[in-house]
Amino acid sequence: MASFEDASEAFLAWLRNKGVEISPKIKLEDLRPKNAGRGVVAVQHIAEHELLFRIPRSAILSVENSLLSSEIPAATLNTLGPWLSLILVMLYEYLNGNASNWSAYFGVLPTQFDTLMFWTEDELAELQASSVVDKVGKESADEMFLEQLVPMIQEFSELFFAGDARAKQKAEEMRSPANLELMHKMGSLIMAYAFDIESSAPPKNIDEDGYASEEEDEALPKGMVPLADMLNADADRCNARLFYENQYLEMKALKPIKAGEEVFNDYGPLPRSDLLRRHGYLTDNYAQYDVVEISMDLVTDVATTAGIWDESRLEYLQDQEVVDSGYDITISEPFTLQESLSPELVVLVESLLLLAEEFDRLKRKSKLPKPEKITSKGAALLHSIIKTRLSQYATSLEDDVQSLEAVSAGASVTSKERRIAMAKAVRIGEKKLLRQAEEALAELIAREGGAPKRQREVDEEGDVEMGGTGKKHRA
Template identity: 75%
Template sequence: MADFDGAGQAFLSWLQQSGAEISPKIKLEDLRHAQAGRGVVATQDIAEHELLFRIPRSAILSVENSILSKEIPAATFDTLGPWLSLILVMLYEYLNGDASNWAACFSVLPSEFETLMYWTEDELAELQASAVVNKIGKESANEMFLEQLIPVIKEFAHVFFADDDRAPQKAEEMRDERNLTLMHRMGSLIMAYAFDVEPSVSHKDVDEEGYASEDEDEALPKGMVPLADMLNADADRNNARLFYEADSLDMKALKPIRAGDEIYNDYGPLPRSDLLRRYGYITDNYAQYDVVEVSMDLVTDLATTASIYSEARIEYLDEKEVIDTGYDITVSDPFTLQESLSPELVVLVETLLLPDEEFEHLKMKGKLPKPERMTSKGTEFLHRLVQTRLAQYASSLDDDVRDFTGIPNVGGHGSKERRFAMAKAVRIGEKRLLKQVEDALAEKVAREGGASKRPRDVDEEGDVEMGGTGKRQRA
């Protein structure tokens, strides 16, 4: 406890020496009893918009602020991209120990994680058919470290291990399992705690009317923002937000906060599966964002079995940006099929089901079926698809719900009981969503009396109703 508290006090002292302003109404709190590590708690009532703390930009652990950026060409960092660049800088600063300006920050950041990257095979198996298992990316991260990061460390070994006669050997040793694990640790810290740091001065081109150009593919540099990374998050309990100013990053209250309340940041609308993957915990407050992914491979297999798969139609849909590796089924409140089913998935199914003449007519006009106008055949196919997706899980929803007793707050790092419970909560949420959609589709099929009873809607020109997908962003 003394080391835990001592590291926290040393961190706060470093922050103040770095020019940070911290409200006397907040404090860093030990929340390990709630499996939440450190957190920030109000000690007095706080008003809406009140400043909680102000971190000078110079205190952010970033590529721009690290000495390493002065020793390695900017083009090298550009090649690595924001993610690997920050991992490289954090490795450099961490290996410098007490000589690093951010030594106090590393002392309060976790060295062990509950994220899926660190789960064992039997623990991951408890997630069953959840698509999140395929998003962990440990192998691909290893490839990036070996193929992109370590060559840079070897090229600039005299910089990375300055004043060390064994610099070339140390750079080569970065390939060892121990150092690859250290790289994963830095990557996990970034995934869980880093912010996209908007520059103090925009570098976007401005046209004659004063409008800045928007580049959706332009990746913002990432940085570790001290103290801001200590805030936990819990969906609707979000009561603070980070604001980007010219010389600082300011955390302000979004609403009145009472003395004793924890201060929460916002992770956005993440499904519990991604919350577990990125942050290593879940809460029921994120159940409202749960998602089930239906893979394109599953659609292809079922369409092939039903003899409706067509490469020509897939190519046309690909041109229209309808084809994806997977399609999301999301929670909606109040529940409706239109809100929960991916519109691209509905368009894909309806296009595959079109008679040849109708498809050629659609293609000639460059149109797509309207996702809100599901035909009976489309509804039946989607019903079979959802049933098949639900059957991919190893256990039934009823069995999971009957055996589930909640997520224990006891057990240290790596507790199998806790990890098994979190995995079960994730798969229960996904199965409940699939069952809700399955029941709604079955009801729709019964109500419409089968495929032969439902004619297609025809517009004023005598054409089958077509239109865009009304594309929604995937979670």
């Protein structure tokens, strides 16, 4: 096995051979002392908008660029979708070892992961009631691998194990736990490093503002972009971005970068729970994107206990895009209920609390309660929902903070201790957010508790004034 430095040199040579242009003002550096693996660092001052490197589209590890795509019919690969088809291609290239055109690239990609897919059951349990646990999906992924990937590998075993007399047997052995783990590793590499690759051709369906249709956005193929994926990410210090041109992908500086500074990309507004799930690490500057999900089941249970759950109202609320599987509470600074509570959750609660004649009137007018106007009864029900959500965690916020501080103050920790500490940090962030919502709702209830019941605004016809939810996307 090549050393860390030798693997880096082989990778850089491979990049040059692939036609990748790299500015002499940057270098690939060993950042393991900072627990950051490899990274890209400036060795000279870099101006804003300056080109850092240019990658030919042919150097992207994608379904289109793999030899496999010339052997397997496109229609067959398309049945897998962008995610599974790229896993299949990466398996093919990985199993080809040094014979693969991408072997030097695989040489610098990680082989060990801290993503949640590889956590043990007791480690996952440390996340407690965080909804991120339900997003791991290891069993469903195993099922997809066994039902879709393995049969295709068996069908084309002579391609995957070319020249091997045991090709069919090796294809059958892909069902083994060790090979399923290999598939999970390929999937984790894609989750952590892959980019959605914009087509070199302009989208067919563009709206008046120049945006592609949602269907075309969802259909974007995924690809591994060598060198671009060596950049570490930072929500606050992002100073570079990947731009898509017809023949190339170009990484350019978004601001001046001084010699000695690291070049950072950004994952976007990613909550720390998803940062951990997808990339296997945490950093405090992504705390600004933390999210807590309130499940529809929880809302149903609390509303049923309160005696206000009404199935007959759901159909209308579904038509109005109010009903969802879950509702987000997000960070706002300073914290406000209007900014942080999902408007759909507020509308759902207020709709359930309406008298029958009020609800029927708004239904006839195709209107909804205004999400920015939380009534005292609505605040009380929301407060009960938040308290119930907070009670789902097994430990208190104060205990978590104290135990995490003890770990931080200690000596070096094991991998398991590090994972447990990251789990605590995730649930601390979620509990803080729930606590803020709980306190804000309690203040609202206290403020209005002694006052006469607030009347809703009425329109010129004497009807209750309603409005749209101003639906915002969940993180």
